[in-house]
Amino acid sequence: xxxxxxxxxxxxxxxxxxxxxxxxxxxxxxxxxxxxxxxxxxxxxxxxxxxxxxxxxxxxxxxxxx
Amino acid sequence: xxxxxxxxxxxxxxxxxxxxxxxxxxxxxxxxxxxxxxxxxxxxxxxxxxxxxxxxxxxxxxxxxxxxxxxxxxxxxxxxxxxxxxxxxxxxxxxxxxxxxxxxxxxxxxxxxxxxxxxxxxxxxxxxxxxxxxxxxxxxxxxxxxxxxxxxxxxxxxxxxxxxxxxxxxxxxxxxxxxxxxxxxxxxxxxxxxxxxxxxxxxxxxxxxxxxxxxxxxxxxxxxxxxxxxxxxxxxxxxxxxxxxxxxxxxxxxxx
Numbered sequence: 423x424x425x426x427x428x429x430x431x432x433x434x435x436x437x438x439x440x441x442x443x444x445x446x447x448x449x450x451x452x453x454x455x456x457x458x459x460x461x462x463x464x465x466x467x468x469x470x471x472x473x474x475x476x477x478x479x480x481x482x483x484x485x486x487x488x
Numbered sequence: 489x490x491x492x493x494x495x496x497x498x499x500x501x502x503x504x505x506x507x508x509x510x511x512x513x514x515x516x517x518x519x520x521x522x523x524x525x526x527x528x529x530x531x532x533x534x535x536x537x538x539x540x541x542x543x544x545x546x547x548x549x550x551x552x553x554x555x556x557x558x559x560x561x562x563x564x565x566x567x568x569x570x571x572x573x574x575x576x577x578x579x580x581x582x583x584x585x586x587x588x589x590x591x592x593x594x595x596x597x598x599x600x601x602x603x604x605x606x607x608x609x610x611x612x613x614x615x616x617x618x619x620x621x622x623x624x625x626x627x628x629x630x631x632x633x634x635x636x637x638x639x640x641x642x643x644x645x646x647x648x649x650x651x652x653x654x655x656x657x658x659x660x661x662x663x664x665x666x667x668x669x670x671x672x673x674x675x676x677x678x679x680x681x682x683x684x685x686x687x688x689x690x691x692x693x694x695x696x697x698x699x700x701x702x703x704x705x706x707x708x709x710x711x712x713x714x715x716x717x718x719x720x721x722x723x724x725x726x727x728x729x730x731x732x733x734x735x736x737x738x739x740x741x742x743x744x
Contacts, residue, residue: 428534449540455532455578462577480534482574484545486516487531487560488506488645488672488694 423475434473441468443479454483490722492690494667495583495615495636497554501526502684503714504556504669506694507545509646510703519697520553523707527554529585529692531561532571532578556617558585564598565605572609583615585639585671595645599626603633610634619671622653627660627668638664639692641672642683646695648675651682661687677706677713684717685725 423436427443434443440456440463456463457480463471473479492499505525510516520528530545548555557575562568565588572584586609588601597619603626609616615636620626622640630638640657643649650673651657661668667689674680680691693710700706 428537430537432537447535447537447540449535453545453578453580454535455574457574462573464577465579481537482532482578483535484530484555484557484575484578484580485533486507486510486545487558488508488529488692 423473425473425476426478428479428481436475438473439469440471440473440479443473444468444481447481449481450483454481456481490718492667494617499526500524501711501714502690502718503680503711504529504671504690504692505697505707506692508694509698511698515703516698517548518704519707520548521707522704522711523697524711525553527556529556529558529694531558532575533561554583555580556583556585558587558619559605560587560589562588562601562605563590564588565601565608568601568605569608572605572614573612576614581615582613583636584609584617586616586618586635589619589645596621597641599623602626603629606630606635607633617669622656622660624656624659624663628663631664631666635666637667637669637689639669639671642670642679643673643675645672647673648696648699649673650675650679651686654682654686657683657688658686677709679713680710681713681717681720684714685720687721690714 425432459478492502501524503523503525504527505523506529557580559568559571568588576582588598589595602618606616606618617637618630618635619639627638642651669690670683670688671692674693675696683691697703697707
């Protein structure tokens with residue numbers, strides 16, 4: 423399936439969950455926020471939310487800033 | 489004890505520190521430590537998917553430092569609200585430095601969008617610390633909608649020019665019912681001391697520390713500057729005069 427992740431097209435395994443995506447990207451799950459199709463996805467739902475073809479995902483984290 | 493109280497929470501340090509622009513994570517951490525700060529600002533950005541890297545901020549002790557996410561990058565209220573909500577979803581306490589800066593040249597905050605976003609975020613239970621130009625009327629309006637502080641700039645972000653907005657900041661301080669944090673443009677400990685001598689409750693500094701060849705040493709200097717300014721304010725500064733008034737006695741001179 424093809425999704426847009428952080429603005430770029432990406433091919434991913436069908437049925438991948440949000441948690442699965444984050445793990446595949448080797449991301450720390452602490453201090454990360456996810457938007458799925460412009461809606462904030464609560465962390466508690468990462469493991470149960472399956473991604474679908476055409477979804478747009480934004481994954482953000484904290485960086486240094488003033 | 490002369491504590492800083494924001495939204496019912498007590499702090500001993502009146503120096504807030506930004507985590508941006510440091511040459512290395514190590515320098516950033518050392519500067520934070522040397523500053524004695526208890527509140528640090530952070531930004532929210534997309535993860536670089538191809539290079540997620542070591543998420544350094546994850547390793548900052550959040551028992552010791554309160555993360556204050558900023559909404560930098562927001563060009564209007566809607567973007568700022570989105571960023572604040574994302575920060576909260578990421579696991580931060582619902583404190584936010586509300587920063588709406590559409591103009592990339594001076595990075596001056598948009599007052600209309602800031603007030604709009606503040607109203608929404610206060611209603612959603614955020615502790616809102618709005619970054620504003622030193623406009624006393626805007627400061628009042630924000631306090632009326634329930635922001636936890638007001639944060640007027642001394643000079644545009646990153647300019648190190650000091651308290652150019654001194655007169656207006658003085659009015660804001662006089663009229664404020666919440667803590668006033670002078671934020672942006674402070675380039676030297678003397679600038680921070682000046683803001684504190686005027687009666688500011690705290691200052692926020694980032695660039696001056698990050699761009700110094702010795703950020704930790706500069707942070708320690710700012711810590712002293714903030715403390716010196718605060719002590720002077722509490723002690724009571726002498727009035728300015730035009731005419732001289734002698735410091736030594738006017739009698740008993742060695743002459744007739």
